[in-house]
Amino acid sequence: MGVTQERLERFEANRRRLFGLAYRLLGEASEAEDVVQDAYLRWERSDSAVSPEAWLAKVVTNLCLDRLTSARAQREQYVGPWLPEPVFADSGALGPLETVEQRESLSLGMLVLLERLTPPERAAFVLREAFGHSHREVAEILELDEAHVRQLYRRARQHVGAARRRFTAAPEQRRKLLERFLEATLGGDVAGLERMLAEDVVAWSDGGGKAPALRHLLVDREKLLRYLLDLAGHPRVTSMTAGTANGEPAIMLDVDGRFFAVIVPEFDGDRITALYAVANPDKLAFFMKQTM
Template sequence: MIPERLQRFEANRRRLFGVAYRMLGEASEAEDVVQDAYLRWERHDTAVSPEAWLTKVVTNLCLDRLTSARVRRESYVGPWLPEPVIIDGDALDPIETVEQRESLSMGMLVLLERLTPPERAVFVLREAFGHSHREIAQILEDNEPHVRQLYRRAQRHVAAARTRFTAEPGQHRKLLERFLEATLSGDVPALEGMLAEDVVAWADGGGKATATRRPLAGRQEVLRHLLALTRYSPRIRMTPEVVNGEPAVVLYLDGLLSGVTVVEFEGDRIAAIRTIANPDKLAFLKKQKI
């Protein structure tokens, strides 16, 4: 029989991982944070509310890690992108609103990198988990007016990018399938018709996998990059998957997981392509696929 103390923690594990992942953008780090929180929970007074206490611990552990993470990311080789995770339905934590789903998207996690650690904490706790300003102030041991100020500031930082239209999941999947077919077959007219004129493509290889070390901007430059993939067509398998709450492509080269590509649409045009190829960042997703 599972001890009651462990049961109380396990009832919160999925939500705690959701908080940590949104805060850090790294699934492996989020797992470490949750485990650290459990070790502290084991030693703490059982009379406290596990949900409130553990949320506070996880949030503050993430704030500590974000400070050092920023230093590491400044010396990162090429563009830095979040670790992808397979999320379908409520596999990570409840996704009941547009805001909750959006807070897990690759595009939003990239945007959250622009925020200061306190702004990110307030934004995640408010938007994704519905905590009141008062509750967030208690979690951060701050005053409520300052928390409101941090939230407004965070909203301003992400507001411009949120104006882009995101296709409904069903439409998104159909557009993604068209993109897959056109890419593998090297269908130039189809790809040109799908790429927005100002499309941008990022690839995160982290110096450990072949990837462009600068963003590719504009239809023609991105098109040349996509067409170069056709020479690997016999060796490549691309499968649709729900990654970070949105349709994405999981890439296999010679049968081995080699990348994840998330495509962002504006209407029926591709506005952004983000590919994670760093093997370290694929480890968590690979574990999910087993």
């Protein structure tokens, strides 16, 4: 069956929401685009979708679950730490960001936490938290009984619950903290950085073997402090400026006059508990397409 103009419009009305769902499930914008396109091709061939929102959510979720299963094996072979692809969320490309849960589920820190979950746990959590589906609706999407879905969701919340306090600061507060951090880094303010870096701060750096990056998590606060000062003073570093990624304040790093990395600090109160730096050029392509 060919797609009619009406059906095309109904799909387009759901495109951003579907992309936002696929991205939260996969942590990869390029893969999420492919999933949405696959869903569209299935929508073209279908003539039985009474509720396009529910039908498409089910198709996208199941396509993502298939990809997550294979992605886990691939990520075991990844060079260095794996981080999600950053995205520019302010354009509305990832669906509504009206609630705390919707914004929280998009942050790099939360996406890293979601990697701890099984694919079904991740799907149950994202569908419930970010998109407000009832347990009954999630059960229908995953083709499981409701009791099982409640159990999946409960386990998912237990896995990520202890860390959720990291995402409670208001955006304006995080922006001011990032500016303080950037000023201290560029100014070589050792004491200022020491005050901002938590004792147990962890730095993630994802180069994927294609860009200079740390090969392992950096868990030494003093080494991280020296690394930041060396980075800011490196002669090839053209600029470090404030921006946004995944709806959060972030640092845009240029090297030799070219965009090189996105660095997102994670705050607990006024202390930085984690730094996520994505330099793999493959993972920056979508972000650059959105912002450049």
